[in-house]
Amino acid sequence: xFMRRFSVIVLLLGLTGFxxxxxxxxxxxxxxxxxxFGLVLEGLRFGFAGPWRMIVTDRDGRGLIAQFVAIxxxxxxxxPLMAANPQELNGAHAPVGFAMILGAFVFGAAMQLxxxxxxxxxxxxxxxxxxxLIALAGFIIGSFAGTVHLGWWTDIATLPVxxxxxxxxxxxxxxxxxxxxxxxxxxxxxxAAPGKRLPPARLWWAAALIAALALANLVVAGQPWGIVYGxxxxxxxxxxxxxxxxxxxxxxxxxxxxxxxxASILTDVTSLTNIGLLVGAFAVMRWRRDxxxxxxxxxxxxxxxxxLAGVVLGYSARLAFGCNVGAFFSGISTGSLxxxxxxxxxxxxxxxxxxxxxxxxxxxxxxxxxx
Amino acid sequence: xxxxxxxxRPAVGGLALGLVLAILALDLSRSGAPxxxxxxxxxxxxxxxxxxxxxxxxx
Numbered sequence: 317x318f319m320r321r322f323s324v325i326v327l328l329l330g331l332t333g334f335x336x337x338x339x340x341x342x343x344x345x346x347x348x349x350x351x352x353f354g355l356v357l358e359g360l361r362f363g364f365a366g367p368w369r370m371i372v373t374d375r376d377g378r379g380l381i382a383q384f385v386a387i388x389x390x391x392x393x394x395x396p397l398m399a400a401n402p403q404e405l406n407g408a409h410a411p412v413g414f415a416m417i418l419g420a421f422v423f424g425a426a427m428q429l430x431x432x433x434x435x436x437x438x439x440x441x442x443x444x445x446x447x448x449l450i451a452l453a454g455f456i457i458g459s460f461a462g463t464v465h466l467g468w469w470t471d472i473a474t475l476p477v478x479x480x481x482x483x484x485x486x487x488x489x490x491x492x493x494x495x496x497x498x499x500x501x502x503x504x505x506x507x508a509a510p511g512k513r514l515p516p517a518r519l520w521w522a523a524a525l526i527a528a529l530a531l532a533n534l535v536v537a538g539q540p541w542g543i544v545y546g547x548x549x550x551x552x553x554x555x556x557x558x559x560x561x562x563x564x565x566x567x568x569x570x571x572x573x574x575x576x577x578x579a580s581i582l583t584d585v586t587s588l589t590n591i592g593l594l595v596g597a598f599a600v601m602r603w604r605r606d607x608x609x610x611x612x613x614x615x616x617x618x619x620x621x622x623x624l625a626g627v628v629l630g631y632s633a634r635l636a637f638g639c640n641v642g643a644f645f646s647g648i649s650t651g652s653l654x655x656x657x658x659x660x661x662x663x664x665x666x667x668x669x670x671x672x673x674x675x676x677x678x679x680x681x682x683x684x685x686x687x
Numbered sequence: 688x689x690x691x692x693x694x695x696r697p698a699v700g701g702l703a704l705g706l707v708l709a710i711l712a713l714d715l716s717r718s719g720a721p722x723x724x725x726x727x728x729x730x731x732x733x734x735x736x737x738x739x740x741x742x743x744x745x746x
Contacts, residue, residue, distance in 0.1 A: 340726025397732070404731050410744035441703040444696025449703050538731025538738025545743045550710050557713050579731055580718045581711065585740035591707055598700045610699070613692035633743070642743030652744070 317605070324599045331595055339582035345536045350589035352529045353541070354596015362522035364433045364640035368424075368666045377508030382407030382519035383645075384501045389527035390649035391493045394534055399486035399649065400674045407481075407650030408540040410637035412657045413474030418633030420643065420658040424665025426629040427640070428673055430454075430622055434543035434639030437629070438567065438590055442597030445611045447622050452547075454626020455622050459544050460551025461627070462634025463567040470633050478653040489651045497648070530649070543593075544633045546586030551630075552577055618678045623677075636662075 317571040336344030341373020356362060360559060367379025398405045410416070427433045432440045470680035480489030505513045515523070533541045552562060556577065561567040568577055581587040599609050614622070636658055638647060644662065647655025671684050694702075728734035 339721040340723055341729040342727050342731075343721070345729060401732060403737055404734060406738050406742070408742060408744045441706075442700055444698070444703075446692070446694060446699050449699055449706070452703065453706070536730055537736075537738075537740050539740050539742050542743040545741045545745065549741075553710065553714050553717070557717060572739075572741060572745070578718060580721045581714045583721045586742065591711075594703060594707060598704055600726035601696055601700055607696040610693050610695055616692075619692075631730045638743035646742075647744065654744070 320601055324602045327595065328599055331592070335582060335588065339580065339588075342536060343582055343588055346588040347583060347592040349529055349532050349594040350592020351537065351599070352532075353435070353526070353589065353591070354439065354442060354593040354598075355600055356442050356522055356525045356529065357435060357593070357663065358597040358600040360518050360522035360525070362526060363436055363439070364644070365427045365431065365436050365666075367426060368663065369670055370619075371475060371504060371507060372667055372670055373514070375507060376510055376512040377504040378519060380504050380516040381513070382523045384497045384504070385515070386523035386530075387645055387649045388494055388497045389524065390530045390645075391497070391651075393527075393531050394485050394540070394650050395481065395493070397489040397531075397534070399481065400609035404538055405534060406539045407479060407652060408542065408638065408642055408646035408655070409477050409479050409652040410643070410647065410654045411470075411474045411477045412654045413470060414472045415474070415635045416637055416654060417657060418471075419632040419637075419659045420661035422632040423629060423636055423639060423664035424662035424667075425669035425672065426625045426665075427634060428666050428669025429625040429676055430629060431677075433641070434547075434629075434633060435593060435641050437626070438543070438594045439597040442594035443601040444598075444607065446619075447609040447611055447614070450619055450622045451626035451629065454623045454628075455630035455633075456547050456551045456554070458551075458627035458630025458632075459548035459634050460555060460630070462631040463548050463573075464565055465666040467566045467635060469617075471572070471626065480651040480653065482651075493648065493651060527673070530645070533589065534650075539585060540642070540650050541589065542586045542642035542646060543590060544586070544630070544639050544642055546581070546584055546588075546590040547630060548634060549576060549581060549584055549587060553581065579644060602642060612679050615678050618676065621676050633641045644657050 335347040370376040371380050437451045441452040480492050530541045576584055643655055643658040731738050
């Protein structure tokens with residue numbers, strides 16, 4: 317046990333030190349922030365997909381209310397900070413459009429099938445869930461594939477980027493955002509069953525820590541927390557190594573993306589936090605006295621469906637301009653209208669995914685242990 | 688083949704780390720190590736520079 321925990325500490329320090337030495341202090345700090353996300357999400361069991369399911373199936377609103385609290389905490393600081401430093405800090409602002417809404421809806425459905433969203437897939441894989449690992453591989457493929465077709469999709473019908481601070485000013489935008497989050501929390505509380513409304517202390521702590529880490533991400537990187545770009549970049553790197561010529565793809569030919577394609581992923585913000593997130597979840601799993609039983613074994617066909625759902629998850633996240641983190645959490649907390657639209661569309665998709673789930677996730681009878 | 692489905696959590700977590708490590712190694716072998724002299728300031732806030740990172744919300 318001592319040696320196992322010692323090796324976990326060595327792993328965390330080794331990853332941080334390696335990144336500092338290889339790519340400089342900002343990269344090292346971002347890996348540390350990613351590790352923090354992983355430790356909190358796995359250690360305090362704070363998730364996105366699970367609470368979206370629990371409010372529908374169990375009328376349990378505690379996890380969802382904790383999400384709104386975390387987003388509100390970030391917004392309360394991020395709005396004035398961005399207003400005071402517009403040259404140095406960017407919000408997670410993206411346009412609302414047909415593909416964005418469709419992508420969010422499909423993402424919501426797929427995330428219930430793989431039992432994890434963007435961050436959840438990394439956390440599940442790092443903490444030793446086979447479904448999460450297979451979904452992660454699919455997510456990498458899908459988010460890269462999404463970049464190939466993104467221009468075609470966004471050409472269909474897309475509005476200009478609209479932010480609340482752009483329309484109402486920083487103060488007005490913040491007030492509307494906080495009022496919207498409070499209204500959602502109220503609706504959630506009304507929907508939830510008695511005893512399943514007020515989050516437990518664990519989730520309050522998690523919400524506060526996630527908010528602090530998200531703000532640290534903004535201060536260090538100059539942009540909010542995101543997941544999808546990094547995974548798409550990893551897919552592009554693998555495709556390029558396999559001989560694919562990405563120069564003809566508009567997304568990767570754009571100057572910023574072409575630069576990142578040629579540079580190390582240790583210089584990419586979302587890749588760094590993604591790596592930290594996965595390793596942080598692994599560290600929590602190894603730190604525990606009991607790592608837990610393996611996830612319930614599924615039929616081989618089901619694993620094929622999980623891989624496919626992972627591909628769809630990544631592809632749709634790219635069309636939707638982000639997942640629960642980049643669009644929902646960071647979009648809303650930094651004033652983007654697309655974050656709110658994403659929430660509505662993805663929640664509708666999530667309800668569909670919950671209904672599809674028992675038909676697609678089929679356990680292999682008598683094998684493995686239910687986790 | 689059944690062993691694949693009932694792998695322990697540490698084994699699956701190790702595979703996930705291996706996947707990331709493989710991507711990182713592949714990337715470093717092709718892109719090379721980052722230029723430390725071109726590394727950005729530790730904090731974007733206060734650096735006086737526009738953020739250069741990419742985000743999921745970018746097109």
